[in-house]
Amino acid sequence: MGIIRKGLPGGSFKPLSEQDIEKIHNTVLQVIEEIGFQVNSEDARQYFKQTGASIDEANRIVRLPRKTVMDLISKAPSEFTLYGRDEKNDIHLGGSRVYTGTGGTALYIYNPGSKEKRLASLDDLKKIAKLVGGLDNIHLLLLPTYPSELPVNQIDVNRFYAGLNNTSKHIMGGVYTLEGIENVIKMAEMVAGGKEQLRKRPIISMIACCMSPLKLDEHYADMMIAIAKAGIPLVCPAEPLCGATSPITVAGNVLMQTVDSLMGVLLTQIVNPGTPVIFGSVATSTDLRDLKYLAGSVEMGLTNAGSAQMAQFYKLPFYATGGMTDSKALDSQSGYESAITNMLCALAGSNFIHDSAGLMEFAMTVCLEKYVIDNDILGMVMRAVEGIKVTDETLAFDLIKKVGPAGNFVTSKHTRRHMRSEHYEPTVSDRNLREDWDAEGGQVAWERATILVNQIIESSDYSLPEDTKKTILSQIPGIVV
Amino acid sequence: MSQDILALIKENVVQGRINKEDEGMDEGMEGTPAVMELVQQALTDGIDVQKIINEGLTSGMDIVGQKFEEKEYYIPDMLASAEAVGAAMEMLEPHLASSGVEPKGKILIATVKGDLHDIGKNIVSILLRGAGYLVKDLGNDIDDQTIVDAVKEEQPQFLGLSALLTSTMMHMKDIIKSLNDAGIRDNVKVIVGGAPVSEQFANDIGADGFGADGFQAVSIVQSLGS
Ligand code: B1M
Numbered sequence: 001m002g003i004i005r006k007g008l009p010g011g012s013f014k015p016l017s018e019q020d021i022e023k024i025h026n027t028v029l030q031v032i033e034e035i036g037f038q039v040n041s042e043d044a045r046q047y048f049k050q051t052g053a054s055i056d057e058a059n060r061i062v063r064l065p066r067k068t069v070m071d072l073i074s075k076a077p078s079e080f081t082l083y084g085r086d087e088k089n090d091i092h093l094g095g096s097r098v099y100t101g102t103g104g105t106a107l108y109i110y111n112p113g114s115k116e117k118r119l120a121s122l123d124d125l126k127k128i129a130k131l132v133g134g135l136d137n138i139h140l141l142l143l144p145t146y147p148s149e150l151p152v153n154q155i156d157v158n159r160f161y162a163g164l165n166n167t168s169k170h171i172m173g174g175v176y177t178l179e180g181i182e183n184v185i186k187m188a189e190m191v192a193g194g195k196e197q198l199r200k201r202p203i204i205s206m207i208a209c210c211m212s213p214l215k216l217d218e219h220y221a222d223m224m225i226a227i228a229k230a231g232i233p234l235v236c237p238a239e240p241l242c243g244a245t246s247p248i249t250v251a252g253n254v255l256m257q258t259v260d261s262l263m264g265v266l267l268t269q270i271v272n273p274g275t276p277v278i279f280g281s282v283a284t285s286t287d288l289r290d291l292k293y294l295a296g297s298v299e300m301g302l303t304n305a306g307s308a309q310m311a312q313f314y315k316l317p318f319y320a321t322g323g324m325t326d327s328k329a330l331d332s333q334s335g336y337e338s339a340i341t342n343m344l345c346a347l348a349g350s351n352f353i354h355d356s357a358g359l360m361e362f363a364m365t366v367c368l369e370k371y372v373i374d375n376d377i378l379g380m381v382m383r384a385v386e387g388i389k390v391t392d393e394t395l396a397f398d399l400i401k402k403v404g405p406a407g408n409f410v411t412s413k414h415t416r417r418h419m420r421s422e423h424y425e426p427t428v429s430d431r432n433l434r435e436d437w438d439a440e441g442g443q444v445a446w447e448r449a450t451i452l453v454n455q456i457i458e459s460s461d462y463s464l465p466e467d468t469k470k471t472i473l474s475q476i477p478g479i480v481v
Numbered sequence: 482m483s484q485d486i487l488a489l490i491k492e493n494v495v496q497g498r499i500n501k502e503d504e505g506m507d508e509g510m511e512g513t514p515a516v517m518e519l520v521q522q523a524l525t526d527g528i529d530v531q532k533i534i535n536e537g538l539t540s541g542m543d544i545v546g547q548k549f550e551e552k553e554y555y556i557p558d559m560l561a562s563a564e565a566v567g568a569a570m571e572m573l574e575p576h577l578a579s580s581g582v583e584p585k586g587k588i589l590i591a592t593v594k595g596d597l598h599d600i601g602k603n604i605v606s607i608l609l610r611g612a613g614y615l616v617k618d619l620g621n622d623i624d625d626q627t628i629v630d631a632v633k634e635e636q637p638q639f640l641g642l643s644a645l646l647t648s649t650m651m652h653m654k655d656i657i658k659s660l661n662d663a664g665i666r667d668n669v670k671v672i673v674g675g676a677p678v679s680e681q682f683a684n685d686i687g688a689d690g691f692g693a694d695g696f697q698a699v700s701i702v703q704s705l706g707s
Pocket residue numbers: 104105106107146173174175207208209210211212238239241245290291292293361362363364365590595596597598599600601602604605640641642643644645646647648672673674675676677691692693694695696698
């Protein structure tokens with residue numbers, strides 16, 4: 001088996017110049033100071049008030065002076081770790097280090113091996129958790145589906161339990177109710193071995209959205225406050241859509257995403273300074289034909305790469321979005337859209353690329369085979385992030401001298417020493433001769449992926465220790481087994 | 482004279498210009514009278530309201546529709562025109578009854594409680610306005626009772642409900658039930674839409690129509706209305 005590449009520094013792709021970043025930054029501060037943003041939670045407005053912000057109560061608009069904004073940003077940690085249950089799965093966010101993960105929250109799943117979709121169930125989520133657990137280039141599990149058979153008050157606990165009980169990778173997820181947040185944290189404490197242990201090694205993190213343009217919703221702001229108070233890492237992503245909830249231009253979209261995610265970052269740092277918060281982008285473009293949300297456009301990759309630079313400028317860990325497709329089938333479109341957006345995010349040094357595997361048709365549907373295919377795309381992407389290592393050893397002058405003109409490198413020790421680490425070995429790609437390919441049934445990528453899906457899910461035997469499960473099931477209401 | 486001004490209204494609908502400050506598709510139109518100024522002028526000139534609607538607004542929208550079909554126009558172009566028509570219709574509204582024009586109908590629209598997704602609903606509203614309907618938009622995250630109360634008060638012909646989350650779409654069912662309980666279900670046609678909503682779901686909850694996108698929303702309203 002080859003090496004697993006994660007946490008390697010990206011940052012070679014820089015769509016924004018230093019002047020561009022400066023100009024965007026100044027406009028960000030101008031928006032927050034002059035236009036302000038709407039905060040629909042009374043509690044959140046109270047918190048902003050404490051900083052001396054100007055509050056227009058009638059319109060619920062908060063405006064913050066530049067200095068306050070920068071002071072609050074500087075309180076947020078620029079590096080922190082999202083822990084796995086198993087140490088080898090820890091994710092050290094910060095700098096320009098690149099990690100990948102799944103994303104959600106999709107409503108549907110493809111029936112394996114078909115173009116037919118159906119509503120996703122809790123069982124599907126467990127399967128995906130096992131699958132992702134076995135895919136090396138997907139570094140964390142962001143709970144990707146919504147179990148359609150459950151009532152909303154049972155959603156949070158069941159989603160997180162399905163994650164925690166089926167993979168040792170870090171579990172991140174969107175949350176739906178305040179009570180759910182409380183119970184999920186309790187459950188994670190039981191898994192981590194106590195209140196403090198969870199704060200020391202947070203094995204879960206949560207997502208609460210900011211609303212583009214310029215709005216913190218009441219319920220979501222209240223959730224941000226609750227999560228920040230509990231000291232659990234969180235992401236405050238914003239999802240500006242070109243021409244719909246942001247200016248149509250890519251620059252305008254980066255600006256909007258920056259301001260909007262900062263609203264959440266600022267709030268968390270007032271509530272609980274030092275809260276591990278991730279600056280998040282789900283920014284993308286729209287279909288000009290009908291303003292549909294798009295998940296596979298090149299502009300999405302570009303925006304998220306630009307936002308990665310803004311995150312690096314503010315020294316905030318960054319959650320990017322890339323790797324999806326709008327295609328309804330595992331065809332060439334699904335491959336190139338996922339590859340291009342993942343590649344742009346990764347080369348820009350996005351700390352965590354969310355949605356990077358499994359998602360299709362406007363983020364509405366997941367596909368088991370696609371996780372396996374994307375795992376290969378991500379393997380190649382991470383190899384590109386790693387770049388070219390130039391040393392005496394890699395240049396191998398002495399070896400070339402020894403081999404000499406018209407010789408070969410087939411049997412040299414140098415080849416064996418470097419071949420596994422220097423070259424990515426794909427798991428799905430076909431590199432067979434035509435005869436062998438024919439003999440193996442002439443399968444295309446998704447057919448080969450189906451086989452891997454089944455193998456990986458069947459071979460997964462991960463679960464929480466029996467006594468932990470017992471404690472959780474007896475104390476956390478609503479979990480379906 | 483009347484022909485000139487109607488042709489100008491039509492042209493400005495195609496250009497998607499509401500006021501004279503607006504830019505159009507073509508260069509150099511800023512500062513020239515646009516749909517609002519022209520419709521005001523037409524009213525002052527005593528031009529028949531029905532004529533303003535048919536020969537100015539609707540025929541302009543027809544061309545916009547064609548351009549959209551031919552992929553010359555994108556949706557933001559179409560929405561600009563639809564907004565211009567919507568603004569003109571609001572201006573004409575007080576004159577409809579006295580001119581004997583049958584209003585096309587009133588639509589109440591909202592995104593249901595707990596749901597903050599409003600881009601789709603906003604597009605649907607603009608397109609409906611552009612098709613000549615009077616649209617009252619209640620906003621997003623609107624609770625069932627407020628919607629039912631608004632139906633009682635506004636007495637619209639249509640109620641449009643939008644939801645994008647599986648956790649919120651059942652409000653649509655509850656609202657229909659409340660309309661039933663209040664004995665006003667038959668007074669209003671209920672149209673539903675949003676990403677998780679399907680034709681099947683619409684049938685199951687007893688809605689009258691479903692729109693997979695904004696254009697379908699308009700055509701279903703048109704077909705139910707006639
Ligand atoms: C009256 O008659 C009619 C007739 C037709 C009607 C109609 C009514 N209403 C709509 N139509 C139809 O016509 C419109 C025009 O053609 C169309 O409207 P649409 O709205 O479909 O299309 C718009 C033009 C463009 N599309 C959109 O605007 C929606 C795009 C997606 C990506 C989306 C967005 C943008 C957002 N989101 Co959210 N979001 C998603 C969406 C995934 C998707 N691909 O749809 C979806 C719906 N979101 C989801 C989720 C999970 C969430 N979102 C959330 C938040 C947001 C943002 C605020 C960031 C943003 C909304 C911004 C806004 N102002 O609306 C959160 C919930 C907030 C809340 N309480 O509402 C949050 C819970 C995320 C979180 N963890 O916090 C998923 C739902 C999963 C589920 N099981 O329900 C989701 C499918 C994305 C995903 N895969 O995760 C048709 O549906």
